[in-house]
Amino acid sequence: MQKFSGFQIIAKTLGGNKGWKAQWRDAAPRASYDAIIIGGGGHGLAAAYYLASEHGISNVAVLEKGWIGGGNTGRNTTIIRSNYLFEESAALYNHALNLWEGLSQELNYNVMYSPRGVMMLAHNIHDVQVFRRHVHANRLAGVDNEWLTAQQCKDYCPPLNIDAATMRYPVLGGSLQRRGGTARHDAVAWGYARAASARGVDIVQNCEVKAILRGADGAVTGVETTRGTIHSSRIGVSAAGNSSVVLDMAGVSMPLESFPLQALVSEPVKPDFPCVVMSNTIHAYISQSDKGEMVIGAGTDSYTSYTQRGGLHIATHTLDAICELFPQYRRLRMLRNWGGIVDVTPDRSPIIAKTPVRGLYVNCGWGTGGFKATPGAGNLLAYTMARDTPHPINAPFTIERFRDGTLIDEAAAAAVAH
């Protein structure tokens, strides 16, 4: 693997940036593997990396129907935080946050993790009460989160409007997780692909899984793809918005609905916005990319769909909210918008688990908020696949919780779950 260092980057720059090698092998599929991952997003690539690096299973293929990172991984607004309400969730997202902090060093690839702080605004008395309870619950669970007054919110994020006389939904305060922030989404996919490939994992692009094959005893034996049949007795599905479609190929019915979710960016401006701001109540969230674009996220459409685009009224509603919170951005022009397909569970918590089919594992249901979990989700899926048993952190995130009623109900706590 080509190693990166400051010296090497300077030398290559002086040499006209010639001679960079491909960062990972674009492999052709082989007849069989010890493990297959369906879906070359950040989660699937991370799972392959951890299978190789932590469990010694490197005869692995990641099968991606398009290009790696071309799904939600390359379409999201990159908000990272771990201050979820329930202990199960806090442990899961904190596991991911801990991995984010050392990820660039571990992968020797700059994923541009930037802990600039994620601030969530409270706009009414109910918000204030819920957020304060949330802060206390997080602290008890060892997760950093703090309450700020409206003036402290403004001090942390100077562009924020807190003039109650000009706002329909005044800012009454907010919660702040300082360890939260952003990372560069495609670098995460590329970094994991590169590190996994260097350990022997085959990254197979343009390879759509069309069927999951099962033996007489019901266990998985392989997959049928657009590039031929590939055998394996261990298959992990990490297909985000297409999870229920893929699981259906093995006869597993998933408690998931898929919705379009949109984001948009403005024309680039000088560095102005120091953190990430989210407002669940008026439904908007915003940060500034390193290129200078204001990155703005909208909500899901209210109907299920597999299109990677959403309704215009959803995006305009979000922009109305942004303009109220940050009036100086009213004259910014929007550069582009896009959508992804997010897979949503009834309790808005993910599933990382064994399925009823032997040898088939699933990581899905991350809905609107799985980018932040990428290292943790991949790490735990790898553990579950390697040992055929869940790690204590993902043990509660089963499919069966929807049958047994042991829900992890983050829905009310995070109406916008980014």
Ligand SMILES: Cc1cc2nc3c(=O)[nH]c(=O)nc-3n(C[C@H](O)[C@H](O)[C@H](O)COP(=O)(O)OP(=O)(O)OC[C@H]3O[C@@H](n4cnc5c(N)ncnc54)[C@H](O)[C@@H]3O)c2cc1C
């Ligand atoms: C607009 C938007 C904004 C978001 N903002 C945030 C945010 O700020 N913070 C946050 O934490 N999360 C956010 N999310 C959610 C986050 O993007 C996802 O939860 C996360 O990226 C999921 O990663 P993944 O690797 O599981 O999925 P993906 O990156 O979607 O990867 C799944 C892959 O599976 C492939 N696939 C599907 N079917 C098949 C098949 N049959 N054969 C082979 N390959 C297949 C797809 O092509 C895709 O590449 C956002 C999502 C969107 C759409």
